[in-house]
Amino acid sequence: xxxxxxxxxxxxxxxxxxxxxxxxxxxxxxxxxxxxxxxxxxxxxxxxxxxxxxxxxxxxxxxxxxxxxxxxxxxxxxxxxxxxxxxxxxxxxxxxxxxxxxxxxxxxxxxxxxxxxxxxxxxxxxxxxxxxxxxxxxxxxxxxxxxxxxxxxxxxxxxxxxxxxxxxxxxxxxxxxxxxxx
Amino acid sequence: xxxxxxxxxxxxxxxxxxxxxxxxxxxxxxxxxxxxxxxxxxxxxxxxxxxxxxxxxxxxxxxxxxxxxxxxxxxxxxxxxxxxxxxxxxxxxxxxxxxxxxxxxxxxxxxxxxxxxxxxxxxxxxxxxxxxxxxxxxxxxxxxxxxxxxxxxxxxxxxxxxxxxxxxxxxxxxxxxxxxxx
DNA sequence: GGACACATGTAATCGGTTACATGATTAC
DNA sequence: GTAATCATGTAACCGATTACATGTGTCC
Numbered sequence: 001x002x003x004x005x006x007x008x009x010x011x012x013x014x015x016x017x018x019x020x021x022x023x024x025x026x027x028x029x030x031x032x033x034x035x036x037x038x039x040x041x042x043x044x045x046x047x048x049x050x051x052x053x054x055x056x057x058x059x060x061x062x063x064x065x066x067x068x069x070x071x072x073x074x075x076x077x078x079x080x081x082x083x084x085x086x087x088x089x090x091x092x093x094x095x096x097x098x099x100x101x102x103x104x105x106x107x108x109x110x111x112x113x114x115x116x117x118x119x120x121x122x123x124x125x126x127x128x129x130x131x132x133x134x135x136x137x138x139x140x141x142x143x144x145x146x147x148x149x150x151x152x153x154x155x156x157x158x159x160x161x162x163x164x165x166x167x168x169x170x171x172x173x174x175x176x177x178x179x180x181x182x
Numbered sequence: 183x184x185x186x187x188x189x190x191x192x193x194x195x196x197x198x199x200x201x202x203x204x205x206x207x208x209x210x211x212x213x214x215x216x217x218x219x220x221x222x223x224x225x226x227x228x229x230x231x232x233x234x235x236x237x238x239x240x241x242x243x244x245x246x247x248x249x250x251x252x253x254x255x256x257x258x259x260x261x262x263x264x265x266x267x268x269x270x271x272x273x274x275x276x277x278x279x280x281x282x283x284x285x286x287x288x289x290x291x292x293x294x295x296x297x298x299x300x301x302x303x304x305x306x307x308x309x310x311x312x313x314x315x316x317x318x319x320x321x322x323x324x325x326x327x328x329x330x331x332x333x334x335x336x337x338x339x340x341x342x343x344x345x346x347x348x349x350x351x352x353x354x355x356x357x358x359x360x361x362x363x364x
Numbered sequence: 365g366g367a368c369a370c371a372t373g374t375a376a377t378c379g380g381t382t383a384c385a386t387g388a389t390t391a392c
Numbered sequence: 393g394t395a396a397t398c399a400t401g402t403a404a405c406c407g408a409t410t411a412c413a414t415g416t417g418t419c420c
Contacts, residue, residue, distance in 0.1 A: 001278045002379080009281055012288070019399050029284075033277040040380055042401055065388040065399050077288075084289050088278035088297050090304055095215040096183045096270035099191055101330075102211075104323040106194070106259075107266050115270050122272055140352050141286040148283075148341055155337030159330055170322050185408080201371050222408055224373055247371050247416040 001089070003036055003044045008072060008080040011054055013139075017067040018042050029133050029142060032126070032149055045070060053079055104167055105174035112171040116164050123157045183271070185226045188216055190254060190262040193236055195321075199249040200224050211315050211324060214308070214331055227252060235261055286349055287356035294353040298346050305339045 010016060010024050018041045025036045048054045053076030056068045072080070100107070100115050127150065134146045192198060192206050200223045207218045230236045235258030238250045254262070282289070282297050309332065316328045 001276055001281065005281070009285060012285065017399075018401085033275060033280040037381055038399095038401080039382070039403095046401095061398090063389065064397085067399060080285075081288055084282050084285055085293050087300055088282050091279065092274070092276040093215060094183055094274040097273065098215040098327050098330075099183065099187070100266050100270050102323050102327050103191060103194065103262075103266055104326070106263055111267050118269055140355070141284050141349070144286070144345065144349050144352065145280050145284050148280075148345070151341045152334060152338050156334045159333045163326065163330070167323070167326050170326065173322070199371075200373090219409055220371095220373080221375095221410070228373095243370090243417095245417065246369085249371060 001034070003040045004048060005080065005083050006030070006034055006036055007041065007044055007048060008053065008076055008083075011070055011072040012077060012080055015069050015071045017059075017069050018045055019067065021045075027129075029137065029146075032130060032133075032145075048076070052076075101167060104170040105172065107171055109168050109171040112168050116160065116167060120157065120160050120164070123153060123160060127153050127157065183216070185218055185222045186230060187262065187265050188212070188218055189223065189226055189230060190235065190258055190265075193252055193254040194259060194262055197251050197253045199241075199251050200227055201249065203227075209311075211319065211328075214312060214327075230258070234258075283349060286352040287354065289353055291350050291353040294350050298342065298349060302339065302342050302346070305335060305342060309335050309339065 006025065007021060010021050010030060013029075016024065018038065021041050022036065022038055024030050025034050045054065045056070049056055049070070052073060054070045054072050056070040058066055059069050060066045097115060097119050100112070104112050130146050130149045130153065134143065134150075137143070137146075188207065189203060192203050192212060195211075198206065200220065203223050204218065204220055206212050207216050227236065227238070231238055231252070234255060236252045236254050238252040240248055241251050242248050279297060279301050282294070286294050312328050312331045312335065316325065316332075319325070319328075
């Protein structure tokens with residue numbers, strides 16, 4: 001999923017400045033499955049404007065610096081819809097936690113405990129964020145994906161809580177075997 | 183999670199050639215949360231060998247070309263354990279499907295149907311792969327992460343099946359609104 | 365003799381992040 | 393006057409992928 005499509009998707013929902021796009025992608029509705037940096041947002045926005053897919057106008061705000069608000073154009077919306085039509089690529093998923101968990105027997109109970117407890121907290125926070133998003137937005141498709149997220153992340157958290165101790169119990173087993181062999 | 187740590191993790195479980203590491207990372211136990219390409223495996227393996235974290239030897243096989251099998255060294259294992267000790271970064275997750283689903287009202291029922299049915303099939307296949315992995319390997323920590331995966335992906339698939347039709351029903355709503363406005 | 369799986373490697377390229385640079389405005 | 397948030401933008405860099413290049417051995 002490239003930055004261009006992501007920005008088009010965000011602007012399709014509502015007008016936004018580069019700064020606001022960044023916020024959406026790291027705190028808002030999109031944060032659950034997307035994240036973009038300023039370093040790619042601003043150049044992409046310029047390119048998008050040059051291609052006529054979005055247009056920007058300066059807006060002055062009281063108590064804040066001016067911002068440049070972008071809107072998607074008809075051409076931009078067409079482009080976005082065309083992108084949606086091609087079958088979505090499989091999810092990209094990378095997890096350091098799973099690597100650590102899979103190597104639990106190599107590390108200490110402390111390391112595993114910290115790792116899983118950190119994950120539990122992160123999961124709880126993500127669920128809170130998604131829950132907050134649901135309340136704010138009554139758009140049906142958004143409700144659908146937030147229900148989906150809540151369902152999956154709820155199951156995830158439940159497993160983590162139920163099986164926390166059994167993972168911690170595995171810590172250090174490989175080390176002990178090594179010592180026994182010496 | 184960088185390529186170096188990933189390769190160390192794989193070699194910590196068993197010796198492997200570059201080709202086999204690629205297979206592990208895209209078909210084997212690690213495929214669930216990792217994927218690396220040849221273009222980064224081979225150079226990293228050379229670097230790792232130069233640093234004394236792994237060592238390779240040529241092995242001739244009957245009916246197949248020779249392969250260079252790598253093993254992790256004590257130094258490599260220490261390095262890997264040290265990496266595990268730092269708190270794991272939050273999962274990286276990017277989903278084109280969620281973007282499409284969130285924009286369901288912009289597209290046709292056909293596009294949404296294809297997207298969700300593709301996802302259901304992929305999910306079923308992933309569950310099959312993880313199930314297969316469980317049978318092959320009785321390492322406790324691996325059992326733990328595969329149970330975890332099965333639990334979460336099972337919940338995921340259940341949601342997809344239960345809510346497939348409601349998502350499809352949302353398709354085209356935005357288009358109809360546009361037409362009504364004209 | 366060609367298709368296919370196995371096997372290794374490099375160079376060009378790319379998409380994106382990090383760090384940097386700058387500045388408005390408010391609140392303390 | 394300085395810290396914090398809002399706001400925009402660029403340049404250097406990096407990690408990884410893609411495509412390319414090459415070769416072995418098997419099966420039909």
